[in-house]
Amino acid sequence: MEPVDHFHRHQPRLLALAYRLLGSRADAEDVVQDTWLRWHRADRAAIADPEAWLVTTATRLGIDRLRAARRRRETYPGPWLPEPARVDPDAPTAAASEPADEAPGPARALERAEEVSLAFLAVLERLGPEERAAFLLREVFDHDYAAIARLLERSEAACRQMVHRARTRIAGARPRFWVDPRHHRILLEKFMHAAREGDREAVQALLHADAQLVSDGGGKALAAIRPLHGAERIARLFWAVARRRDPAVRWQLGLANGEPAILRYRDGRLVGVTVAASADGRITALYTVANPDKLAVTDASPGTSWW
Numbered sequence: 001m002e003p004v005d006h007f008h009r010h011q012p013r014l015l016a017l018a019y020r021l022l023g024s025r026a027d028a029e030d031v032v033q034d035t036w037l038r039w040h041r042a043d044r045a046a047i048a049d050p051e052a053w054l055v056t057t058a059t060r061l062g063i064d065r066l067r068a069a070r071r072r073r074e075t076y077p078g079p080w081l082p083e084p085a086r087v088d089p090d091a092p093t094a095a096a097s098e099p100a101d102e103a104p105g106p107a108r109a110l111e112r113a114e115e116v117s118l119a120f121l122a123v124l125e126r127l128g129p130e131e132r133a134a135f136l137l138r139e140v141f142d143h144d145y146a147a148i149a150r151l152l153e154r155s156e157a158a159c160r161q162m163v164h165r166a167r168t169r170i171a172g173a174r175p176r177f178w179v180d181p182r183h184h185r186i187l188l189e190k191f192m193h194a195a196r197e198g199d200r201e202a203v204q205a206l207l208h209a210d211a212q213l214v215s216d217g218g219g220k221a222l223a224a225i226r227p228l229h230g231a232e233r234i235a236r237l238f239w240a241v242a243r244r245r246d247p248a249v250r251w252q253l254g255l256a257n258g259e260p261a262i263l264r265y266r267d268g269r270l271v272g273v274t275v276a277a278s279a280d281g282r283i284t285a286l287y288t289v290a291n292p293d294k295l296a297v298t299d300a301s302p303g304t305s306w307w
Contacts, residue, residue, distance in 0.1 A: 006039075006044075006050040006051075006054070007035075007039050007050075010050070013141070014031075014055065015029070015032050017055065017058060017059065017062070017136065017137075017141060018032055018058055018062050019085055019116065020121065020124070020136050020140060021059070021062040021063070021066060021132060021133060021136060022065060022066055022069065023081075023083065023122075023124070023125070024069075024083055025084075026083075027065055027069065028062075028085075030065070031061045031065060032058065034061050035054060035058045035061060038057055039054060039057070052147070052151075055143075055151070056150075059133050059137070059151055059152075060151075062133070063129045063130060066129040066132070067129050070129070076218070076219075077217070077219030077225070078215070078216065078219070078223055078224070078225045078226065079215065079216050079223075079224075079226070079227060080125070080216060081118070081122055081214060081215075081216035081288075081289050082118055082121035082122060083289060084118060084256040084257050084273055084289065084294070085116065085257055086255075086256070086257060086258075087254060087255070087256050087261070087270060087295075088254055088255040089254040089265075090254065116257045116258065117257060117258075117259050118256055118257055118261075118273075118275045118287055118289070119259070119275050119277045119285060122214065122287050123170050124170065126169050127166050127170070130152055130154075130162065131165060132166070134163050135162070135163055135167070135170075137151070138163045139163070145159050145160055148163075181260070183281070184260060184278050185260040187206065187276075187278055187281065187282075187283060188253065188261075188262065188276055188278075188283075189253050189260075190202075190206055191203065191206045191262075191276070191283060192251055192253060194206060194238075195238040195241075195242070196242065198238065198239045198241070198242025198243060198245075199239075200238070200239040201235075203231075203235040203238050204231045204232060204234075204235035206282060206283055207231035207234060207235065207282060207283050208231065208279070208280075208282045208283060208284045209231050210229065210230060210231075211229075211230070211231050211282070211283055211284055211285060211286070212227050212228065212284075212285050212286070213227065213228040213237070213285075213286045213288070214227045214285070214286070214287050214288070215289075216287075216288065216290065216291050216294070217290045217291055218290075218291030218293060218294070220291055220293065221272075221290035221291060221292060223288065223290050223291075224237070246266070248267055249265070249266050250264070250265045250266075251263070252265070256275055259275055260276075261274060261275045262275075270295045271292070271295065272290045273288070273290075273295065274286060274287065274289075275287050
């Protein structure tokens with residue numbers, strides 16, 4: 001196999017790993033490009049396992065980039081959220097989903113498991129760079145601890161501890177909507193209609209009592225400068241926004257990274273993406289990306305694999 005074929009064969013995996021690690025499509029592409037440059041310059045005859053070499057290189061480059069990004073985010077205006085890699089405005093309706101009494105087949109179950117949730121990526125922000133890498137390599141990409149230890153240049157015991165710590169830190173916040181995607185989609189659709197109309201009581205009824213709202217405007221779009229907590233406060237915010245409704249803004253349900261999302265368009269341009277986490281029939285968290293810089297790269301080219 002030619003050297004370039006090794007890289008292209010593993011490129012989708014590298015892209016998926018880098019995107020999960022960084023939460024940024026542009027940064028993930030840069031990491032994969034830098035990995036290619038290093039691969040091109042390397043003595044490939046001395047590389048016994050091309051896949052391991054490529055994954056190791058991409059992960060280390062991603063960790064370095066994530067450390068630099070964390071420093072920049074200290075001065076970011078308001079909360080920072082991951083950017084969607086792909087937005088699909090024409091998602092199937094809830095009625096067209098699989099019948100409620102029909103379990104998904106293995107292929108569909110695997111597809112769901114591999115979808116990259118913006119809510120889950122937001123939860124991963126709780127982890128440090130190496131801790132996040134260890135968690136993803138073990139829990140998402142199924143690397144064994146020996147391989148992770150070699151990659152991170154840590155002991156196996158240290159890597160086990162990092163993964164255990166990561167599991168504990170995100171266990172209570174990990175989004176659960178994929179447990180029943182049909183019900184989650186219906187719930188989000190009800191919320192969209194209530195929020196758009198400014199029906200404060202209906203919005204509050206759809207939210208968990210201690211729900212939170214995190215919005216990322218990047219200082220370039222209207223957004224709360226800090227997370228909002230509590231169903232009543234969040235409902236009051238949507239009521240106030242609806243009173244100043246912009247008639248040029250169109251709301252619709254779609255998909256962001258394969259998960260149900262509320263999409264908002266102004267004059268045909270995407271201006272907002274909202275995803276949610278839910279549990280027990282109510283929304284526990286809302287994540288809204290409104291920073292235009294993060295919404296300008298959502299038209300993924302056909303065949304591009306982000307997950």
